[in-house]
Amino acid sequence: MKRRDILKGLSLLPLSGGVMGGVLASESVFAEPPSPARDLFKELGVTRVINAGVTMTFLSGSLMMPETMEAINSTAHDFANMYELQDKVGAKIAEMLHCEAAMVTSGAACALLLGTAAAITGTDQEKIKLLPNLPSPRPEVIMQKSHRYLFDQAVTTTGAKIIEVEGNDEMEKAFNSNTVLALFFNAAGSSSVTREDFVSICKKHNIPSFIDAAADVPPVENLFKYQKMGFDLVTFSGGKMIRGPQSAGLLFGRKDLIEAAKLNHSPHEAPIGRPMKVNKEEMFGMYAALKSYIERDHKKEWQDWLNRISRIKSQLETIGSVKGETHVEPGPANAFPSLHLTWDQQKVKTTPKDVLEQLKNGTPSIVANGNDQVLNIGVVLLRPDQVDIVAKRVKQILTKAV
């Protein structure tokens, strides 16, 4: 809330007494400068979107927490040494996450790349200089076949090659003198090697294990779980439910690997990670966001999400045949509640896909998810004032189709 809004609010208060009215009327003492704030979205014709979905990169991730913004604003006015900052922010984050070391990256994909680079180069400056063009044979990273995904280009971007395995036996046999790392995709649909086996096989072969848990909080416990399980490196996205800067992420785990990852990253002049810049404000923002996330009352937050769902649901179930149901994604990615809406398409003559289209193209533009039968309304990324807006818009669209 800005000061001028407060003053506006106050002027509505029945405050008797002449002096008060006079002071407030002038507003000049406390009010913000009179020029209207510049609306950049409007100026550029960029559509503001209400996110009734999940945290998607293309949809600008999540909205930063007030603590994140405070950190950005309060650290913007001074210079600092980026090496020192990364070390000290990393030390605090490592303390919070009960691990040896940590660093702030420009997102989880960056963390994947830096972790792989670290496993290849260690602290060897010659190798760091050569990446991604190491003399053959190429370094190898072991992944389960079912864990291959778009983001593993971060691995091959370092020059490494991915060796696919299925099951413990194949994994055991895949290790050779070129193996540098084994990567586990936490949110993969299926796994032929369990996390625990994955870790122990890696340990047996003395090769670091890395788990990508980018979108895998809540629950907050996941932030501590995988390092405890024995993974040597863990990454989480910073700009999803932790609500740090969207272009920030976390890489943490074994100290020697984090030190090596830092050597492959900006502000070092020209390693493979140089283009993945994270600025000082983002580093502080990531730290403040993580601290706020860990210290938050997660039960209360969860209950708030459930309350939002009931609030929207009760407004929509007034339409004949419309049924709402609280759905909790099993995870590990996006494991939070949302509202699943269904209706008799003979009575409400529209499909979820059509509703999605109308929501997106309407004013305000709303992005939700769904399939042929179910309209999925996410609530965790709505600002408080947007809950009713979403309910009203969906109601309007469905009512028209009756």
Place this chain on the structure above:
Amino acid sequence: MKRRDILKGLSLLPLSGGVIGGVLASESVFAEPHAPKRDLFKELGVRTFINARGTITFMSGSLMHDYVLDAINDSSKDFCMLEELQDKVGERIAKMVHAEAALVSAGAFSALMLGTAGILTSTDLKKVAQLPQLEGTGIKSEVIIQKGHQIDYNHAFLNCGAKLIYVETPDDVDRAVNEKTASMHFLGSGAPNGKIMHEEWIALANKHNLPTSIDIAANIPPVSNLWKFNEMGFSFVALSGGKAIRGPQSSGILMGKKEIIAAARLNSSPHSGTIGRGMKVNKEEILGMYVALERYINQDHDKEWKDWENRVSLIAKTAETVDGIKTNSYVPPIADHSPTLDISWNTDKIKLSGDEMLDKLRKGNPSIEAYGGGKNSITVSPWMMKPEQVKIVADRIKEELNKASV
């Protein structure tokens, strides 16, 4: 001010006549909380310092202007489609820099990589997914560059899987071009170290029908460099956003030919399976960059320059009051092009080395980062100082020189 603070404050308001004036006068309701704000530098034990060195990445670049922070704050409250934002910001930036197209990258190095990736892959998504493994793909893999233009940052090309082919003369270029040649790169700050200048480089590339790129990361000011190389005909230009333009430190600009920028976008976040996915730029940075650039172009550059000269002259004059001091002011010709001051001294009269001086400035209060050093001199670049810091720096230097005077 947060809502709960306001409410807390309000509940203390005696809501009745005359008293209210007294409350208002004290400002206790409206003033920011008196409790000290969270000081994150202190909380983490991170040293802040007066920047007497310039726009250096490891020293956190430059300080964003308040209007850049405003853009960041204002745009942090809404979601939007990043592709739409890049489209629209890119369009505006392109106009400002006289280019066909532009995008906001995560810095100049990122811009170099994305532009090069765009040249290598064009809009072929299969190729996008193959970078940086070019072998057997049929993707062109050689970038021609002059020997004198070699710097560490050229690693950007290697990161894309390309090789650098070094040349010295136009004949070398003719001989070097083959079916694997992807582009010809020029290092803006390296121009005096090469035998071929900008226009001739472009002409050679045109002769061979090859695209050209130029790295001008730290080469603003002058402001005209923002459009000079686009107008000259380079296919793409890579620029840092967090230096003189004072946008977010982790931002930069890639500008140039439409088809290259479009292809670069395909190699970049928010696209998932790309070489650029790790170089994320968020919506706040994209808008911050836009506002920073717009305001930079429209600001009074002569006035700013004059101010920098005055800073140099104040520091020089203050130092010169100490016996045995010599000063020399100059302007680095291409990169970090701003008034700069060397201060040197006679070590018979002042028993202090340059390195010791730098150390004393760094460890003093407030901490000051200057550069140069060595036997008997230091260098000071005052353009990144806050106005009130100039005198502080001048006085601190004088103080240390006096202390060491025999």
